[in-house]
Amino acid sequence: MSGVPRLEVIGIRKQFPGVLALDGVSLRVAPGEVLAVVGENGAGKSTLMKIIAGLYQPDAGEIRLDGRSVRLPTPAAAMAAGISLIHQELNLAENLSVRDNVFLGREMTRGGWLRWLDGAAMRRQAALLLQQVGLTPDRLFWRVEHLSPGEKQLVEIARALSLQVRVLIMDEPTSSLSHKETERLYEVIAAVRRAGVSVLYISHRLAEVQRCADRVVVLRDGRLAGELCGTQITHDNMVRLMVGRDLKQYYPRQHRSGRGGPVVLRLEQFRYQGGPDQPASLEVRAGEVLGMAGLVGAGRTELAEAVFGVRPWRDGQVWLDHRPLRIRHPRQAIAAGMVLVPEDRRRHGLVLDASVGFNLSLPNLRLLSRWYGISRRQERRWQQHWIERLRIRTPSPEQLVALLSGGNQQKVVYGKWLAGRPRVLILDEPTRGVDVGAKAEIYALIDELAGQGAAIWMITSDMEELLGMADRVVVMHEGRIVGELDREHLSEEAVMHLATGGRTPPAGDRHPATLPRWRPDGQADAAG
Amino acid sequence: MSRILGVLGLLTVLYAALILSNPSAGRLDNLMDVANIQGRYGLITIGAALVIIVGGIDLSIGSVCGCAAVLFGVLMERGVPPAAAVALTLAFGLTVGLINGLLITQLRLQSFLVTLCGMFIYRGVARLLAGTVSRTRAVEQHPEFVESLQQLRYLLIGKDATGELLFPAQFFLLLVTAVLVGFVLHRTAYGRYWYAIGYNDQAARYAGVAVERHRVIVYVLCSLLAAAAGVLLLLDMPSVQSDSGGLGLELYAILGAVLGGCSLRGGEGTAPGMVLGAMVLPVLENLVSFRGLKSDVIPAVIGLTLLVGTMLDEWIRRRTHPRG
Numbered sequence A: 001m002s003g004v005p006r007l008e009v010i011g012i013r014k015q016f017p018g019v020l021a022l023d024g025v026s027l028r029v030a031p032g033e034v035l036a037v038v039g040e041n042g043a044g045k046s047t048l049m050k051i052i053a054g055l056y057q058p059d060a061g062e063i064r065l066d067g068r069s070v071r072l073p074t075p076a077a078a079m080a081a082g083i084s085l086i087h088q089e090l091n092l093a094e095n096l097s098v099r100d101n102v103f104l105g106r107e108m109t110r111g112g113w114l115r116w117l118d119g120a121a122m123r124r125q126a127a128l129l130l131q132q133v134g135l136t137p138d139r140l141f142w143r144v145e146h147l148s149p150g151e152k153q154l155v156e157i158a159r160a161l162s163l164q165v166r167v168l169i170m171d172e173p174t175s176s177l178s179h180k181e182t183e184r185l186y187e188v189i190a191a192v193r194r195a196g197v198s199v200l201y202i203s204h205r206l207a208e209v210q211r212c213a214d215r216v217v218v219l220r221d222g223r224l225a226g227e228l229c230g231t232q233i234t235h236d237n238m239v240r241l242m243v244g245r246d247l248k249q250y251y252p253r254q255h256r257s258g259r260g261g262p263v264v265l266r267l268e269q270f271r272y273q274g275g276p277d278q279p280a281s282l283e284v285r286a287g288e289v290l291g292m293a294g295l296v297g298a299g300r301t302e303l304a305e306a307v308f309g310v311r312p313w314r315d316g317q318v319w320l321d322h323r324p325l326r327i328r329h330p331r332q333a334i335a336a337g338m339v340l341v342p343e344d345r346r347r348h349g350l351v352l353d354a355s356v357g358f359n360l361s362l363p364n365l366r367l368l369s370r371w372y373g374i375s376r377r378q379e380r381r382w383q384q385h386w387i388e389r390l391r392i393r394t395p396s397p398e399q400l401v402a403l404l405s406g407g408n409q410q411k412v413v414y415g416k417w418l419a420g421r422p423r424v425l426i427l428d429e430p431t432r433g434v435d436v437g438a439k440a441e442i443y444a445l446i447d448e449l450a451g452q453g454a455a456i457w458m459i460t461s462d463m464e465e466l467l468g469m470a471d472r473v474v475v476m477h478e479g480r481i482v483g484e485l486d487r488e489h490l491s492e493e494a495v496m497h498l499a500t501g502g503r504t505p506p507a508g509d510r511h512p513a514t515l516p517r518w519r520p521d522g523q524a525d526a527a528g
Numbered sequence B: 001m002s003r004i005l006g007v008l009g010l011l012t013v014l015y016a017a018l019i020l021s022n023p024s025a026g027r028l029d030n031l032m033d034v035a036n037i038q039g040r041y042g043l044i045t046i047g048a049a050l051v052i053i054v055g056g057i058d059l060s061i062g063s064v065c066g067c068a069a070v071l072f073g074v075l076m077e078r079g080v081p082p083a084a085a086v087a088l089t090l091a092f093g094l095t096v097g098l099i100n101g102l103l104i105t106q107l108r109l110q111s112f113l114v115t116l117c118g119m120f121i122y123r124g125v126a127r128l129l130a131g132t133v134s135r136t137r138a139v140e141q142h143p144e145f146v147e148s149l150q151q152l153r154y155l156l157i158g159k160d161a162t163g164e165l166l167f168p169a170q171f172f173l174l175l176v177t178a179v180l181v182g183f184v185l186h187r188t189a190y191g192r193y194w195y196a197i198g199y200n201d202q203a204a205r206y207a208g209v210a211v212e213r214h215r216v217i218v219y220v221l222c223s224l225l226a227a228a229a230g231v232l233l234l235l236d237m238p239s240v241q242s243d244s245g246g247l248g249l250e251l252y253a254i255l256g257a258v259l260g261g262c263s264l265r266g267g268e269g270t271a272p273g274m275v276l277g278a279m280v281l282p283v284l285e286n287l288v289s290f291r292g293l294k295s296d297v298i299p300a301v302i303g304l305t306l307l308v309g310t311m312l313d314e315w316i317r318r319r320t321h322p323r324g
Ligand SMILES: Nc1ncnc2c1ncn2[C@@H]1O[C@H](COP(=O)(O)OP(=O)(O)OP(=O)(O)O)[C@@H](O)[C@H]1O
Pocket: A016, A017, A019, A020, A021, A039, A040, A041, A042, A043, A044, A045, A046, A047, A048, A088, A393, A403, A404, A405, A406, A407, A408, A433, A435
């Protein structure tokens, strides 16, 4: 690297109560360079980025911009210096419109201190930004709460670009984006780096890192574990530095059950209120991982939520272990042995203001109750057990869940369901924001559960994960299940083809795999 | 926009019922009387609503209003000219708001607790200042105030020397305030920040908004409006008792704000909604008195109305499109 780096941080240290999050980290980025920062959950990546963005103050260390030492006491100061952070956890004012969120804190105004909003100018500018990130312009005046997580993420990105940005920090920007939206993001990154913007890119999806980073730094336990450039950037190298050892089996599907197990969950012509008019039919077998692919907004989450009882049913039949089900409330779904690990863990998966232990116990209080009530000692022991079993990194069960790193929060959501030994697990983006090590652990867990005969319905936008874990894949497009692929015919192209609305195999595809409802016995039956 | 349809419907029904209930109820002078009360309620409702929008609550409004009325009277009795007394009383409101705001943002105390304490404290201060204050007594002691006091009364209340209501000045005051507040809320960056803070102060902070400062500003505005309502109270009424002046007004104000579309969760509410929400209660009270019902039924009727209003509001809200 030659010349003055755009951004340089030197010896940053940050102590939280009970956790030394950063212990003397230094790094530098050149103008127009994409530097990826990787590391396990809790390694301190987000903390470092928040320090650079003026949200936290370091206990020690220095930040230099274009060679000059700067102090960034507030986010506003960092923004004024051209540093823009896209947060790992969505941080939007959901009661405001998309346009208002894009400009929140930096409204275009007239009239001096009156700060009279210039609505027209903001609308024009916002429309351009939305186009740039690939969000449909009709969303401009929608309240953000009505957007899907993927769309919210795009709003965050548009927000970051609205600034005269010199350093763009993206903390897991793709964790809720679909394949197509991710491609779009790469284009955005390519465009800003051409304009000389330095990009700091954090992701747990190592394939992405490999693809878009010029250089990778690895954090481990708050320290710099190593640095990779160019051809050194390989999956194995990164993993070795991150976890300090080789990870053998990454996708450990050992219990692949052939295609044998009995059908556990079956939807027949199922429709729900507010859903698409086309009914959905679907089967998940015991011991099987059914992958569900589709673009963001294809209606996968909605379908899962409806089956789980979050949305009211309209018609059709749902069978669990050959018994017809009628679910009006998640309580009934859980009683029947069906659980949901939701896509948006902070909103639907966790009581954020409560402790790790509280969250783990919540759905299992019946299990923990004796005639005299809950035994605190036993509860704590039980919580410890799950914390260890899932390797949740927390100083104690009493730690607030909101203070855990993203990946560890996700593990808490798993922990709270696994104790009940569910028959059907609906996993909506099961490893969103989870590091490689923990991912491998979660995959092993899924495999183990499948091995014990659970039926797993896994909704995912992570192509690697889909290809690595699913025994069978159904693809949704615009609210409909448009096709099914079994293991032999599963490929990225086939999935994308169906997900983008293609019905016939793409040219040159040898497989008949993309026919609707492809069955293992080789017979394509009528759709529906 | 749809957020105010519910309260608009409720008001229409109430006004129709009022006019049909009694021929004299629909007369202009009665409607002006009602409007005058609506104006005073409206001012405190706006204050309460702003606090609710930033995700807080202010329970001290009634006591601050009563205390301000008493302070205003005592100052005049001690020989402070009326205009100066108004200024000092408003300064009192400002100070109270500043204290509330700083306690809530700097010491991170909960707004409910801080203002609940304020509710007791300022009621106590009022009772320490005087048992009762009256305009006539102030004028007896200082005859030189007669003219300026009457001028104030004409300007702010709309009543002439005989006590007849010439025009609903308090309602006009409300409209002017609502337009100003509406401008800030809906047309400037400050309003944007208030909505963002109320819904998700973390998001606002991350966006570089000075969350604490804005919260303090809003509490100051709220107490300032409450003190202004206290001044109006003493200008309107012949006398104000320190133990009952403005008693329970905070609940009326919160109720008006909620009827007008503010969500107690924060981040919701519009200026027109606040005005409409504040208009409901005085009409209702007037209706009850014209129906010849005993004032004992007023609390029950108020409670029921609020319930119906919130149900209507929720029903409409569930039917709205993601836009807007
Ligand atoms: N505000 C806070 N208070 C206390 N501890 C915190 C706080 N923020 C982070 N931590 C702790 O600091 C450590 C580093 O967290 P950080 O969020 O930076 O990890 P990360 O590398 O971003 O992880 P992930 O990949 O899961 O997002 C974790 O142990 C976390 O629990």
